[in-house]
Amino acid sequence: xxxxxxxxxxxxxxxxxxxxxxxxxxxxxxxxxxxxxxxxxxxxxxxxxxxxxxxxxxxxxxxxxxxxxxxxxxxxxxxxxxxxxxxxxxxxxxxxxxxxxxxxxxxxxxxxxxxxxxxxxxxxxxxxxxxxxxxxxxxxxxxxxxxxxxxxxxxxxxxxxxxxxxxxxxxxxxxxxxxxxxxxxxxxxxxxxxxxxxxxxxxxxxxxxxxxxxxxxxxxxxxxxxxxxxxxxxxxxxxxxxxxxxxxxxxxxxxxxxxxxxxxxxxxxxxxxxxxxxxxxxxxxxxx
Amino acid sequence: xxxxxxxxxxxxxxxxxxxxxxxxxxxxxxxxxxxxxxxxxxxxxxxxxxxxxxxxxxxxxxxxxxxxxxxxxxxxxxxxxxxxxxxxxxxxxxxxxxxxxxxxxxxxxxxxxxxxxxxxxxxxxxxxxxxxxxxxxxxxxxxxxxxxxxxxxxxxxxxxxxxxxxxxxxxxxxxxxxxxxxxxxxxxxxxxxxxxxxxxxxxxxxxxxxxxxxxxxxxxxxxxxxxxxxxxxxxxxxxxxxxxxxxxxxxxxxxxxxxxxxxxxxxxxxxxxxxxxxxxxxxxxxx
Amino acid sequence: xxxxxxxxxxxxxxxxxxxxxxxxxxxxxxxxxxxxxxxxxxxxxxxxxxxxxxxxxxxxxxxxxxxxxxxxxxxxxxxxxxxxxxxxxxxxxxxxxxxxxxxxxxxxxxxxxxxxxxxxxxxxxxxxxxxxxxxxxxxxxxxxxxxxxxxxxxxxxxxxxxxxxxxxxxxxxxxxxxxxxxxxxxxxxxxxxxxxxxxxxxxxxxxxxxxxxxxxxxxxxxxxxxxxxxxxxxxxxxxxxxxxxxxxxxxxxxxxxxxxxxxxxxxxxxxxxxx
Numbered sequence: 001x002x003x004x005x006x007x008x009x010x011x012x013x014x015x016x017x018x019x020x021x022x023x024x025x026x027x028x029x030x031x032x033x034x035x036x037x038x039x040x041x042x043x044x045x046x047x048x049x050x051x052x053x054x055x056x057x058x059x060x061x062x063x064x065x066x067x068x069x070x071x072x073x074x075x076x077x078x079x080x081x082x083x084x085x086x087x088x089x090x091x092x093x094x095x096x097x098x099x100x101x102x103x104x105x106x107x108x109x110x111x112x113x114x115x116x117x118x119x120x121x122x123x124x125x126x127x128x129x130x131x132x133x134x135x136x137x138x139x140x141x142x143x144x145x146x147x148x149x150x151x152x153x154x155x156x157x158x159x160x161x162x163x164x165x166x167x168x169x170x171x172x173x174x175x176x177x178x179x180x181x182x183x184x185x186x187x188x189x190x191x192x193x194x195x196x197x198x199x200x201x202x203x204x205x206x207x208x209x210x211x212x213x214x215x216x217x218x219x220x221x222x223x224x225x226x227x228x229x230x231x232x233x234x235x236x237x238x239x240x241x242x243x244x245x246x247x248x249x250x251x252x253x254x255x256x257x258x259x260x261x262x263x264x265x266x267x268x269x270x271x272x273x274x275x276x277x278x279x280x281x282x283x284x285x286x287x288x
Numbered sequence: 289x290x291x292x293x294x295x296x297x298x299x300x301x302x303x304x305x306x307x308x309x310x311x312x313x314x315x316x317x318x319x320x321x322x323x324x325x326x327x328x329x330x331x332x333x334x335x336x337x338x339x340x341x342x343x344x345x346x347x348x349x350x351x352x353x354x355x356x357x358x359x360x361x362x363x364x365x366x367x368x369x370x371x372x373x374x375x376x377x378x379x380x381x382x383x384x385x386x387x388x389x390x391x392x393x394x395x396x397x398x399x400x401x402x403x404x405x406x407x408x409x410x411x412x413x414x415x416x417x418x419x420x421x422x423x424x425x426x427x428x429x430x431x432x433x434x435x436x437x438x439x440x441x442x443x444x445x446x447x448x449x450x451x452x453x454x455x456x457x458x459x460x461x462x463x464x465x466x467x468x469x470x471x472x473x474x475x476x477x478x479x480x481x482x483x484x485x486x487x488x489x490x491x492x493x494x495x496x497x498x499x500x501x502x503x504x505x506x507x508x509x510x511x512x513x514x515x516x517x518x519x520x521x522x523x524x525x526x527x528x529x530x531x532x533x534x535x536x537x538x539x540x541x542x543x544x545x546x547x548x549x550x551x552x553x554x555x556x557x558x559x560x561x562x563x564x565x566x567x568x569x570x571x572x573x574x575x
Numbered sequence: 576x577x578x579x580x581x582x583x584x585x586x587x588x589x590x591x592x593x594x595x596x597x598x599x600x601x602x603x604x605x606x607x608x609x610x611x612x613x614x615x616x617x618x619x620x621x622x623x624x625x626x627x628x629x630x631x632x633x634x635x636x637x638x639x640x641x642x643x644x645x646x647x648x649x650x651x652x653x654x655x656x657x658x659x660x661x662x663x664x665x666x667x668x669x670x671x672x673x674x675x676x677x678x679x680x681x682x683x684x685x686x687x688x689x690x691x692x693x694x695x696x697x698x699x700x701x702x703x704x705x706x707x708x709x710x711x712x713x714x715x716x717x718x719x720x721x722x723x724x725x726x727x728x729x730x731x732x733x734x735x736x737x738x739x740x741x742x743x744x745x746x747x748x749x750x751x752x753x754x755x756x757x758x759x760x761x762x763x764x765x766x767x768x769x770x771x772x773x774x775x776x777x778x779x780x781x782x783x784x785x786x787x788x789x790x791x792x793x794x795x796x797x798x799x800x801x802x803x804x805x806x807x808x809x810x811x812x813x814x815x816x817x818x819x820x821x822x823x824x825x826x827x828x829x830x831x832x833x834x835x836x837x838x839x840x841x842x843x844x845x846x847x848x849x850x
Contacts, residue, residue, distance in 0.1 A: 011751045012665060018657025019667070019676060022725065025718045026679050029686070029694045036697055056473060057456045088592035096589055105593055107841070108600050114833045115603065116779025118810045119826050123603050125813060130493065139450050139494065141479055152599055159596075185582050206685070213687025215782040216810060224455075224480040235479050240689045244782060245482045247696075248341065248369030249457030255371075262693045266686065273685035277678055336706065336791075336801070345627045348792065352625065364791045364801050366707055381706050485815025492816065 030266075037263030040256040049260065055226040057246065057254040064239060064261055066226050070143075071238040073229060074218065075211040077147030078154065083204055085151075086158030090203075093159070094166040095188055106163075113156035121220035124149040129221055138233030141223030146236065149217050154207040161206060165199020166192060202276055209272045213265065215240040239265050334362035335547045339373020339386035340459050341483050342408065342502050343536050346567050347386060350555050353563060357554075361547060370459040374400070377541045383548045385539040388459035403538045403552055406561075406569035409503035409525040410464055410532040411512035413488065415495040420444040422514035425531070429468055431498060434475030439496065452487050452499035453478035460484060463534040464500045500532070504568030522570045536569060607826045614824025624792050628808065628817050633825055635794045639709075639802030640832075642795055643788060644777040646713030647720060652770055654717075655724030656759075663732045664754055680722040691719050692786035700787055707801040712788025716780060720773035727772070731765025732758060768843045775836040779829070781806040805829050 041049050044062050052063020089109075093102040128148055133140030169192050177187040193200070223235025224245055237245070243258050250258055337347045344367050351363035368376065373385030374395050391402065412428060414420060420443055423431070430436045431449060440446045453474050454461035465474065481487050487499040492509045503520050506512050512520045515532060524530035544552055554560045561574040622632030662668045662676065695715030705711045735758050743753040759766075781804070789801035790811060803811075805825055812822035 008749055008751050012661075015657045015661035015665065018654040019661040019672075021654045022658065022679050022683060022718075022721050023676060025721070026683055028698060029690075029718075032694055032698050032702070033690065036693075055456075055476075058462075059473070085592050085595060088589055089596055092589040092593050096586070097593070105596070107837075108597055110841075111604075111834070111837060112596070112600055114775050114779070114837050116781065116806050116829060116833070118779075118781045118806045118813075119607070119829055120603075122809060122813045122822065122826055123606065126819075127606065133494065139479060139497075141490070152603075155596065155599075183582065185585055209685050213685075213689070215687065215689040220810070220814060224482075225453075225476060225478055226480065227476040237480065240687060240782075243689050243693065244785070245480065246455045246457055247372075247786065248367065248482060249371045249455065249459065250369070251371035251375060251457070254457055259693060259697075262690050266690050269685050269687060269690075270682055273682050274678065277681045334800075338707075348627050351793075362793065362800075364789075364793050366789045366791055366801060379701060381701065381704075481814070483815050485817060489814065489816030 033259065033263050033266050036256065036259035038260070040253060040260045041263065043253075044257075044260075050264065053228060055242075057250070057257055060253070062253070062257040062260075064242065064257075064264070066228050067237050067239045067242050067261065068264070069228060070222075070236040071212055071240070074143055074146040074150060074222065074236060074238055075208060077143060077232070078150035078211050079204065079208060081147070082151035082155050082207070083158060086155050086203070086207070087162050087200060089155075090159045090162035090166060090200075091188060091193075094163050095184075095192065109156045109159050112152070113160075117153065117214060117217040118220075120149050120153055121217035124217060124221040132233065136233060138231075139223060139235060141221060141235050142233045143222065143229050143236045144232045145221040146218050146238070147232075149221055150211045150214055153214060153217060154210050157207045157210050158203045161203035162196070162200045165196040165203065168199065169195045198279070202280060205272060205276050209269055212238075213240060213269055215244055219244055330360065331358045331547055331550055332360045333547050334364060335383040335551060336364040336366060336376075336381070337384040337386060337538075337551075338366035338368045338376040338382035339539075340370040340388035340536070341367045342388040342460060342504075343386035343405065343538075345504075346405065346536065346564055346569060349563055349567055350551075350560055353559075354551055354554050358550070361550075363547075363551060369457065370462075371457060374398070374539065377539055380541065383540065384544070384552065387537045387539060389462050389534055391537070391539070398541070400539045400541060401543060403556060404572060405536040405538055405555055406564045406571055407525055408534055408536055408569050409520050409522075409530055410460060410467070410500050410534065411503045411506045411510075411520045412498065412515060412532070413491050413501050413506060413510040413512055414498050415491055416509070416511045417495045418444060418511065420513060422517060424516055425468060428515065429470075429472070432469060432474045432478070433472055434477055447496045450490070450494050450497040451475060451478035452490050452497055453480050454487065454500075455480050455482045458482070459534070460500065460502065464532065467532045467534075468500075502568075503533075503570075506568075525570055526572075533570075604830060607823060607830055611823035611825075611827030614820045615827060619821075619824055620828075623794060624808075628792065628812050628821060633805065633808060633821070633828070635792055636803050636805045636808040636825070637828070639788070639795050640778055640804040640806070642709055643712050643716065643784065643802060643804055644774050646709055646798065647716035647777045648770060648774060650714060650717035651721045651724050651773065655721050655769075656728045656766060658721075658725045659728035659732055660754060660758075663729055664750070664758065680725055683718065684722040686719075688719065688780055688783045689786075691715055692783035695783060695787035706799065707787065707789030707791070708799045709788060709795055709802050710798045712784050712802070713798075715783050715787045716777045719780065719783065720776055723773045723776065724766075724769050727769025728762070728766045731762035731769070734765060735761045764843050764846045768840050771836055771840040771843065775833055775840070778804075778832055778836065779806055780804075781810055785810070805832075 051065045053065040054061045054063045093105050124145055128145050129140040132145055173191050173195055174187050177191040218238050219241040224237040224241050225235040226237045229236040239261050242261050247258055347365045351365050354363055355361055370387040370389055373387050376382035377385035378398055427442050437449055439449055484501045484505055488501050488510055491497045491499050518524050518530045520530050525533045538552055561571040565571050619632040621634050623635045624633055625631040662673055667673050695711055699705045699711035699714050700707055739757045740753060743757055784804050785807050790803045790807055791801040792803055795802035809822055809825040812818055
């Protein structure tokens with residue numbers, strides 16, 4: 001009996017350790033990313049580091065302004081087309097399509113989510129980039145190519161979360177609206193979408209987070225010129241590409257600057273995620 | 289419910305967990321080191337070569353042949369880049385580092401041992417469909433400064449030049465900047481790729497592109513233009529007439545021993561140098 | 576009448592969006608299948624690459640992928656399932672610790688893979704001196720997939736009917752005995768779904784793996800050996816223009832692997848639902 005109690009206690013301790021592992025992991029990640037990145041940001045000055053457009057790391061000029069704007073530009077352009085498309089698909093799956101067909105579509109979306117980013121990058125490099133070069137002009141490696149590839153990659157995030165949000169709306173909402181004489185579409189646009197709006201916004205924000213953080217696919221199709229893009233067809237470099245692109249040969253302050261780029265990215269994503277988590281918590285509490 | 293003491297416990301327990309993982313990791317690498325020292329008679333064990341992506345293909349083929357010759361040995365070849373090669377050797381992450389440029393002053397201060405594996409010319413490559421056959425160093429510099437933006441300005445057809453550059457820190461870029469650009473910086477409008485192969489891929493597919501790549505990888509899919517009327521060939525590089533060239537160097541942290549020594553000796557032997565030449569670089573000892 | 580017309584247009588637009596999604600998926604998979612199928616034969620799968628991947632097959636990268644994924648799962652599954660049990664079975668979900676853990680999991684899930692790569696590079700590769708290795712890559716991947724495994728295991732454990740527990744306790748069984756004999760078996764299909772999905776993520780990951788497991792083409796035998804995964808191999812083949820034919824072949828094999836993983840996941844989900 002005593003032995004039993006002992007092993008029970010041991011199991012609980014082991015389980016507690018496993019639960020603590022992820023907390024420990026995030027602490028170590030934060031410590032190491034900050035430790036490698038913050039000194040350089042402090043040295044350069046945060047304003048200069050974030051907004052200076054001049055990136056000549058081998059010559060002591062560390063400004064990632066062009067990359068910050070590059071990341072935002074590519075992300076924004078990808079959202080412009082994937083958000084409407086994703087939300088419409090989500091509505092179709094949740095409200096319009098017969099359940100069997102919606103399930104098939106859900107499987108397709110799952111597959112899209114499962115395809116690795118290098119495969120998207122490869123497809124972009126082989127198909128989309130030459131298409132842009134031959135039919136729209138420019139070099140092909142461009143903001144547009146990045147926006148197309150990224151948009152495809154974040155579609156599953158947008159569709160799945162929006163669909164869940166729409167499905168979570170109580171049936172009575174729609175029934176009441178229909179009973180009051182509204183058509184199916186009027187109920188969708190006036191009742192269901194507003195009710196699901198916070199979930200849909202979450203979907204967009206998480207899609208945005210994914211797009212900002214995506215690396216390999218973007219690296220392969222955007223041309224990576226560290227300069228402000230002046231058109232959709234101009235090459236652009238994102239913060240993520242900057243890291244992979246230059247990590248190989250970087251040393252000293254240059255390497256530190258790449259870690260600092262990672263630090264900025266990390267802080268940005270963590271704030272974005274915390275905002276979503278906390279607002280979602282607030283949302284469910286209101287709902288209750 | 290939320291007390292500090294409890295958290296402290298999690299922290300301690302978690303640290304123990306990670307430390308035990310660390311021990312596993314260190315245990316593994318220690319085993320590797322002792323294996324290297326079994327140098328009397330039979331060669332065995334494993335070594336890691338890390339560094340320049342320009343040297344990587346050479347190291348890979350050399351490693352392949354070396355391992356066939358000495359079964360029971362293992363030579364791991366990593367990319368990473370020249371600077372990472374130096375870092376890896378200094379931090380003992382790799383046994384041999386590879387560098388595709390002259391060592392910098394601060395790197396020389398680390399007391400590294402250097403072995404010149406080969407010479408490599410940097411070819412100025414354009415698409416085979418491009419009419420331009422040769423450029424002067426001045427024209428080349430102005431193209432990379434962004435002053436010349438159309439091929440018609442240097443005798444080609446009327447089309448915008450697609451400028452392809454390597455990433456900051458690249459050995460090839462360092463060599464190109466030193467040999468061609470002097471004090472001036474390359475236009476930031478250029479497309480940036482982080483490997484020789486990636487630059488070549490763009491030149492193959494974009495008929496208006498220009499880039500600088502290792503002569504070793506230049507084949508009939510791209511065209512190397514003459515510089516100042518001199519063709520980029522091995523003879524012209526050894527004789528010093530073709531100006532855009534650099535060394536491939538192997539480095540070690542201390543006097544190499546065991547497997548690392550055997551591998552470097554092999555790479556510098558006639559047999560190893562023949563492989564280097566076969567793969568497209570220029571041997572100093574073997575014509 | 577006007578609204579009817581408008582609604583018709585809207586219906587068409589909605590269906591069109593589904594069509595676009597389907598076309599994108601079919602386009603990508605179809606293109607890679609058509610271009611890649613000719614590269615695939617037994618030699619391609621069973622032979623190691625030679626001349627940096629220009630010739631030979633991709634056997635070492637297949638082994639590298641499987642090896643790395645298994646190591647990551649081996650580390651992450653006990654931790655993830657353990658965390659789920661601790662939160663759900665030991666009633667810690669609604670404590671402050673539970674909330675912190677939930678936030679942690681959500682944050683970990685959102686961190687871009689390149690940041691994991693940077694972290695794995697400084698922490699495992701350099702600080703803990705593990706070098707570029709299966710171990711460094713596996714540990715990094717394990718942290719990446721930990722949130723997924725924890726969350727899916729939590730859902731699976733919650734879904735086990737409450738009577739299982741009360742009956743077992745009534746018969747005098749201890750907590751751990753109840754978990755081991757009743758709850759874990761009942762939750763197993765759900766947990767397995769999570770594991771399969773995480774395996775998919777590990778298989779497809781490239782940025783983090785490149786920085787932590789290296790890109791050596793050798794056959795990884797030891798856990799301290801570096802390795803190149805199929806995803807990293809595809810990246811290098813394509814971006815360096817080493818061999819487009821082999822790049823397509825590698826891409827196709829990755830897609831086939833992902834299809835199998837998806838199929839298995841769906842199959843185990845159906846099993847859960849049937850239960």
